Amino acid sequence: MTNNASGAMNLGFVVEVVEGDALAFETDVLVVKHAPTTSGLGAVMRKYLTEDAAMLPGASEYRVWPGTRNTRAEYILMVGAPPAWSMRYPQLRDLARRMLDALWEQGLDVRHMTTTVHGIQTAAGLDEVEAFRALLLGMADAYETGHYPPTLERITFIEHDTNRVRLFQQTLTQFLPTPPPPTVDKIDTATMAVMAGKQSFEPAYRKPEADDATPHVFVAMPFADAYEDHYYLAIQPAVRETGLLCERMDLDTFTGDIMDHMLERIRTARLVIAVLDGANPNVYLEVGYAWGVQTPTVLIAHEEQGLPFDVRGHRVLMYDRIYRLKQMLQAELATLLS
Known part of the structure; x- marks a missing residue:
């Protein structure tokens, strides 16, 4: 349990993994990353949002746009990142922390945030499970510092590949063993857990994220x-x-x-x-x-x-x-x- 910087008390977020299309998923804010030469959802959203490269966020910046007709999100948050091939697990953890920090800094009144598992299917060649854990640890960091929207209740990871959906759903419940309360609306294809800082993780998964020296x-x-x-x-x-x-x-x-x-x-x-x-x-x-x-x-x-x-x-x-x-x-x- 933490007190958000606004003074609001938050008991944690419901985190879920859902199979589907991020552009077709109804949400308050869709969060994507912008990295030089990146592909995937970030590249798709760049085409929808702006043709002016100067409007895109730098590696330590972010930008917020109103949702477009191509999505079902009220807002689009684009967070700048280094080149995709150079992103390792510590950079993913920092990226996830910055996502919630940007929403808090902007003062957006959002209850539901949607994003994807970043760092996979890229030239970085990351272990997919460890990339997912690094992102969750970064969100836990934001929770512990109180830098998240005080209204935020739910974080959804969208994945279109069935194999990866199965993988992330299985590991989500390994990392975060606490199920959501029965009052939470559940999507049929979702697996859900509650996160409230690093203490929410199983002890074996609270350790720091991997680095280049990890075997x-x-x-x-x-x-x-x-x-x-x-x-x-x-x-x-x-x-x-x-x-x-x-x-x-x-x-x-x-x-x-x-x-x-x-x-x-x-x-x-x-x-x-x-x-x-x-x-x-x-x-x-x-x-x-x-x-x-x-x-x-x-x-x-x-x-x-x-x-x-x-x-x-x-x-x-x-x-x-x-x-x-x-x-x-x-x-x-x-x-x-x-």
């Missing part, structure tokens, strides 16, 4: 919908069972600073898991670099996938079903990381 596994795989089940149903859960972060970069091409960042994450990884299906040239580039810097690799391929001569002499986990792939990875990781 991680780097996943090299084709950036295509056909491989999403490989990642969410086999690779990611097998890695997270070990306690390591699971990071992948969701891009087709890598250049400049993004390439340097990718190579650094491969060099510092405990190991690299590479999906060789489809003979993707980026994947082979990443595997070759991992071999060059002596980062251990786990190579996987479907049993019907032909392998080029330069990997035939290496151990490759050949799978036929995704559930068997998960079992194979669990056994392999247990051996390599023991």
Whole structure:
């Protein structure tokens, strides 16, 4: 329980994860980020809000617009951020704190805030669960300082991908075990919890967010919908069972600073898991670099996938079903990381 800077008392926020379209979701304020060369919801909203680049917020700024006919929000809050590829977990925590701080500073009378899970599907290559936890910790920071709208009751994270909705809903209740009171209206597709500062978190999840030194596994795989089940149903859960972060970069091409960042994450990884299906040239580039810097690799391929001569002499986990792939990875990781 905290006293907001306005003197109002707040018992916490209801936090929920909902599957849907953020533009079609009715809310008091839709919060997006603006980062140079960013894609996703922020890029979509830029087109709707202004054609004048000078009107967009800088990395430490924010701007508020009235809702547009393209959304069902009364207000749009755009918070400036550094380039997406450079955003790590501490920057995500700060971003979430600044979202609530901006609403408080503007004095907006809002009860319901909607946003997305930032930092995923970008060149940053972040672990999705840890990115979500960092955002929640940032909101808890704002709660503890009283820098949030005194009327705020509900924060909704909108996600359109079913696999990620399932992931975030599961981890939300792990992080925040207190359910909302029965009087709270619930959306059928939502999973809900109550947050009132860091003490609302399960003790294991109150620790500081990850940083670049936190042990991680780097996943090299084709950036295509056909491989999403490989990642969410086999690779990611097998890695997270070990306690390591699971990071992948969701891009087709890598250049400049993004390439340097990718190579650094491969060099510092405990190991690299590479999906060789489809003979993707980026994947082979990443595997070759991992071999060059002596980062251990786990190579996987479907049993019907032909392998080029330069990997035939290496151990490759050949799978036929995704559930068997998960079992194979669990056994392999247990051996390599023991």
